Amino acid sequence: MSDIRWRHKDLLDTAELSASEITCLLDMAERFDEINARPVKKVPTLRGKGVVLFFAEPSTRTRTSFEVAGKRLSADTYALATSGSSITKGESLRDTALTLQAMAPNIIVIRHSVSGAAAFLAERLSCSVVNAGDGRHAHPTQALLDAFTLRRHWKGDMRGKRLLIVGDIAHSRVARSNVFLWQKFGVGVRVFGPRTLLPPGIRDWPVEVHDNLDEALAGVDAVMALRLQLERQQAGLLPDLSEYARHFCIGMRHLEKAAPDAVVLHPGPINRGLEIASDLADSGRSRILDQVAAGVAVRMAVLFTLGMRGTSMQEAFEEPGQGAAGA
């Protein structure tokens, strides 16, 4: 594991990380993944540190994943309930932030429906802020767990690999954080989706934009299907859901055009039969449940890194190993 001193207070997006920083996080996640396979999955590393889970948008999976990650590191995690909280009583995000700050947590994990909300908090707070998804902007821990999953599948050999992302790119923070992560590792990203769901300016992104699914699939090493939010159809961006499924749902037959050992990913929760066929989701080509497991390990690495900020990686990492040995 490379020994670097972490220079970021916050984790807001993958775009701000260098390839070696991402590699460092993924290497660390591998070690935490080993710990997660043990009978006793808890290490004392972040004992006495406070992690606030501030989810201002509905989320079960990501919030639970962060909570599990925090608890396995022995951090004290506090979930801020959003329904009935001050957010629905008109308190500004700035005031919510200052209130949270006054409770002196070490890390705030934020999920928010507005692009830039995590950066807004990070600018105003001295504690670390982890972006658990802000609007359409970024979802860095999702992209990191995708990278963790695919790096394993590709046995560490990522350069020259090809990833196809299918679906609603315009509204997807997962797609954005993935595109700008893979760029750093020389992975070719293709995108395919309805033109109404492509973001403006995508032709200038480091991606190949495809209009034909068969061509898009040819030879790819992995396919990532994105969740379709049903409100897109209500907003007039799609004719109807069966039309979408007919043209944009990834099934077993599509993988025949991909590389022989290509796998399929999905950030979840999945709409079976809408963006991913049910048999494919349940097949051996699916890495969806591996992604969930990777999520815990990756989030442990993120919380650990930010929680131990200022400490050298190498020296800091000795501790959980010893702690685990002693457990």
Next chain:
Amino acid sequence: MTDDKTCGGHITGPCPERPDGERNTLFLERALVCPGIPGMGGGECDVSARDGKIVACAPHGELEPPPDAERIPCGGKRLFPSFLDVHTHLRDPGREYKEDIGTGLEAAAHGGFGAVMAMANTDPVNDRAAVTAYMTAKAARLHPHGPRLYPVGALTVGLAGKAPAPMGELAAAGCIAFSNDGKGVADTETFRRCMEYAAQWGRIVIDHCEDPSLAPGALMNEGAVSGRAGIPGVPTVAEALHVARDILLSEYLDLPVHLAHISCRQSVELLRFAAERGLKVSAETCPHYLLLDDGLLEGFNAAAKVNPPLRSREDVRALRGAVRDGLIGIFATDHAPHAAHEKEQPLDQALCGFIGLETALPLTYTLVRDGLLNEAAFTRMWHSAPAAVFGIPVNNFAPGDPADFFLFDPDEEWTVCRDTIHSKSLNTPFLGRRLRGRVTAHWLGGRRVV
């Protein structure tokens, strides 16, 4: 509003009377009078004024200073006739915590403006004579020598875009023009009827060009920056569609129309079409559209949120070209004060707009420095061009003109901050920046106001 009730209904024209009686005589020596003023030629001039009016203006040495005159040595500084800002939001009545007529006009005076037009999106909306009368009376009471306030009446009742406002009553009370600024009028039939009805009262319509159906939930310009950051954007087409609509209606109805805060290349191309056909279409743009682009939003900077939004670099280039070529002939500030807590918000919650009255001259003077405009054209865009469109009397340094003028030092540098800004609010992306060029003295009706 009650303490001004006695003034309501007595204001017959758009220009409140200045108090007279007190005599004063000024003699400005060695001023560089703007070369746009006929006969001045840009050399050093002397100006004499008495009782609020210009007596004479001539090359230095030709005039005899009156014996009772207050003599003001100008040392070769630039002397401009007071400028006119056709687009402000003074927030009074109803939102006085952002700005009021007193502070707004104070800011105007410091910015070099002798008159401002104030949009109707107050609370209550300026869609009835009582509101108009309140505004003009308060301005006359707090700033008896000026800057003068010319209210713009609501084009539709409550700015709802449905029924035309009572424009006859509003015009009689002193509204200089009509506009739905802030929202625009989505329905073209309504807009057409409003244009016709405003013409009945000799008033021009100012349109906020934005097709709302193209901008659901927009927080910035749609383009590379919004796409990358995942921020909902409004395309330039939303503006250009209504610019095209208004140009075609102007031609069809043979009526003038004024287009507010033009922000994009497509609108400029449509203005070229209108100019080539000689149509009665005038257009304004604001300093920020000529100097800033949507790259400022990359860090989700709500201080840069404004409507129309800051556009792409390509749009900025096109607008600067349009100003150079005269396709856009008017500058305006779109002064839109907001309190700090309304701007320090995530992008979706932050309110749109910048203050502009006190930064406008140094910012637009950069176009003179960049060689896009000469001083005559610069003055025309802030002075005679808007005065001609809206029929507002301004100083041209001819005998009998109002003695409204200011000295401008194009090289004085100052920092935009609480200590230098007279507006109640500080919402400007130029906050903390050093600007070059400053109004150093300002007289309105012969009275020193700055």
